[in-house]
Amino acid sequence: MKLATLKNGAPDGRLVVVSRDLSRAVDAAAIAPTLRAALDRWERCEGDLRALAQRLEEGTAPGAFPFDPAQAMAPLPRTGQFVDASAFLNHGNIMERAYNLTVKKQEGVPILIQRQSDDFRGPCDDYPMLDEEEQGDFEGEFAVIVGDLPMGSSPAAAERAIRLVTLFNDMSMRRHLFAELQLGFGFIKAKPATVFAPVAVTPDELGDAWVDGRIALDLRIHRNGDWFGNPNGREMDWSFGELLAHLAHNRDLRSGAILGSGTVSNRDAATVGSACLAERRALEVIATGAATTPPLRFGDRLRFEVLDAAGRSLFGAIDHAIAPAAIPSADPA
Amino acid sequence: MKLATLKNGAPDGRLVVVSRDLSRAVDAAAIAPTLRAALDRWERCEGDLRALAQRLEEGTAPGAFPFDPAQAMAPLPRTGQFVDASAFLNHGNIMERAYNLTVKKQEGVPILIQRQSDDFRGPCDDYPMLDEEEQGDFEGEFAVIVGDLPMGSSPAAAERAIRLVTLFNDMSMRRHLFAELQLGFGFIKAKPATVFAPVAVTPDELGDAWVDGRIALDLRIHRNGDWFGNPNGREMDWSFGELLAHLAHNRDLRSGAILGSGTVSNRDAATVGSACLAERRALEVIATGAATTPPLRFGDRLRFEVLDAAGRSLFGAIDHAIAPAAIPSADPA
Numbered sequence A, B: 001m002k003l004a005t006l007k008n009g010a011p012d013g014r015l016v017v018v019s020r021d022l023s024r025a026v027d028a029a030a031i032a033p034t035l036r037a038a039l040d041r042w043e044r045c046e047g048d049l050r051a052l053a054q055r056l057e058e059g060t061a062p063g064a065f066p067f068d069p070a071q072a073m074a075p076l077p078r079t080g081q082f083v084d085a086s087a088f089l090n091h092g093n094i095m096e097r098a099y100n101l102t103v104k105k106q107e108g109v110p111i112l113i114q115r116q117s118d119d120f121r122g123p124c125d126d127y128p129m130l131d132e133e134e135q136g137d138f139e140g141e142f143a144v145i146v147g148d149l150p151m152g153s154s155p156a157a158a159e160r161a162i163r164l165v166t167l168f169n170d171m172s173m174r175r176h177l178f179a180e181l182q183l184g185f186g187f188i189k190a191k192p193a194t195v196f197a198p199v200a201v202t203p204d205e206l207g208d209a210w211v212d213g214r215i216a217l218d219l220r221i222h223r224n225g226d227w228f229g230n231p232n233g234r235e236m237d238w239s240f241g242e243l244l245a246h247l248a249h250n251r252d253l254r255s256g257a258i259l260g261s262g263t264v265s266n267r268d269a270a271t272v273g274s275a276c277l278a279e280r281r282a283l284e285v286i287a288t289g290a291a292t293t294p295p296l297r298f299g300d301r302l303r304f305e306v307l308d309a310a311g312r313s314l315f316g317a318i319d320h321a322i323a324p325a326a327i328p329s330a331d332p333a
Helices: A033-041 A042-058 A089-097 A155-160 A174-183 A203-208 A240-247 A278-288 B035-040 B042-058 B089-099 B153-158 B174-183 B204-209 B240-247 B277-287
Strands: A004-008 A014-018 A024-027 A082-085 A112-115 A127-129 A140-146 A164-171 A194-196 A218-221 A226-229 A258-260 A301-305 A316-326 B001-005 B014-018 B023-025 B082-085 B112-115 B127-130 B139-147 B162-169 B194-196 B220-223 B226-229 B258-260 B301-305 B319-326
Touching: A004 A033, A004 B301, A014 A033, A014 A042, A024 A042, A033 A042, A042 A240, A089 A278, A112 A240, A112 B112, A140 A240, A155 A164, A155 A240, A164 A240, A164 A301, A194 A240, A194 A316, A258 B301, A301 B220, B001 B035, B014 B035, B014 B042, B014 B301, B023 B042, B035 B042, B089 B277, B112 B240, B139 B240, B153 B162, B153 B240, B162 B204, B162 B301, B162 B319
Parallel strands: A082 A258, A127 A316, B082 B258, B127 B319
Antiparallel strands: A004 A014, A014 A024, A082 A112, A140 A164, A140 A258, A164 A194, A218 A226, A218 A301, A301 A316, B001 B014, B014 B023, B082 B112, B139 B162, B139 B258, B162 B194, B220 B226, B220 B301, B301 B319
16 A cells, blocks of 8 residues: 655645555545544554555546645655664765774664654655755665554564655755764754655565565665666665664654664665765775765755566655755844 | 643643643633644634633633643643753753763854654653663753744744743653763663643743743752752753754754753752752762762652742643553564
């Protein structure tokens, strides 16, 4: 089952079911007005949503209409908790090697980073960047959206609580990143608004590509129409269930919590490319002593997409441009 | 105007208006079913809510009933963004002095910490702590809840976006705190669920105690019935407007975002006491070389309250006990 949220002027948008080929959608308001509402009572909604999805596939869903990703918000435009992992150790290793960093990791314990969850952008919306001095960067990542998960849950229980899987661009402002890391209190200016794919899918939509709680598919990234990378999700060093269990160590997770994978990164990055500018720049530093790939500029267009085994777009594409933010004029007060 | 959220089995509860003396409440569902909904369309709701509050004061609100703080959830039981500042530099200075720490602060830039926002506890609910080895601690803090605030807003515009003010206990698990600080990616295990006062109030309820975007009132804290401290909010080194403007540097804040003050801490802590165990312990280390105040134990009861100029409880009291968390039994899978 594939779900999306369409713009309707309200902060949470309106929930629709989307066909497997992403060509058509149907309003789900009779079941749940928003994805948040559906997640809050998933046990009662899931069957009805799946039945509606089935009718949509069969062409018998009344009121079906063409699905336009430009009208999509993030599947959950805001939620109660968003945590990003850094679960591809290969990425961190490259960064530490290029810049002689030493991150005081604890063996076997994943890095988890608390993030804002009220400013998720739609897949085709211009991304407002303060200025080019921010050293904007993208990070292609997978994410899971969970139901309620009590403190102390096992990885297996956590994996069973995964309701939906999606794709996002973890936009990063590198100018602030090292200073905020050194301060130690996590990211604020380094990690503003986040951009999500138009569609979130139930794990069964991944078929054989859902392997050990990981998404064994390529994340295809283009910058300004040029191939940038297609690293695969299978090399994640912890499964999503393991990451969620770490997060739930001493806290309850509530329906709608989102956990990100961290920048997808593969050991053969020289061949498959990277999912962020920083990693490519780090590889350039390691290879030649200097980074040549430039940070994001206004007008840059980014595309992120994942194809399923049948070659169909799984989550739809994130396809957005970087634009100057509109800043309020000076305050007379 | 004073607002609260009562338990009704749903994650967002139901919105009520509470009388100034906290004795009575009236359902606000005809105006907005939840505080989230009210904040999303504050311009349209505020007048009606204030009119209802006025009728409640006059004794003419139909269906008014006694207000029971034990039935209260956090005013916003979950929201899209919660950021905690560390805006009383006195607290950080004491901690750095006691433990020979050097936090790489940037002069004039406040520390802001991204936090979970899906697990806010009600004022009288038992607090589930994993075990006593967590070295549990409380932190008494003020918070503001804002409306939409665009990126790049000035401190004055940010202060005008403050809709509500409240009080919370920023529960902290000190066992994890230094390790997470050293890692650099912020707090996860060190900062699980947060506990809020029963009532949030519009800034006008503070009267003359709302000074330069600060709350010039004592935060009175008792542990197991014993006075622990009553530091005042006026010594905050940045106003809430200034903190919000820092946070909105390169991000839009959405209605319902919560900003905390950081542990309230005064320069005459030797006289007025502290708002957390860690600060008292640090003062003991500085004075005698060793900390004697113990961390939180199961069964400890904590009380946080603020009185207004007339001696009335402004937000109602947080009055809760520390209890062992119920951990799911081992997973057969």
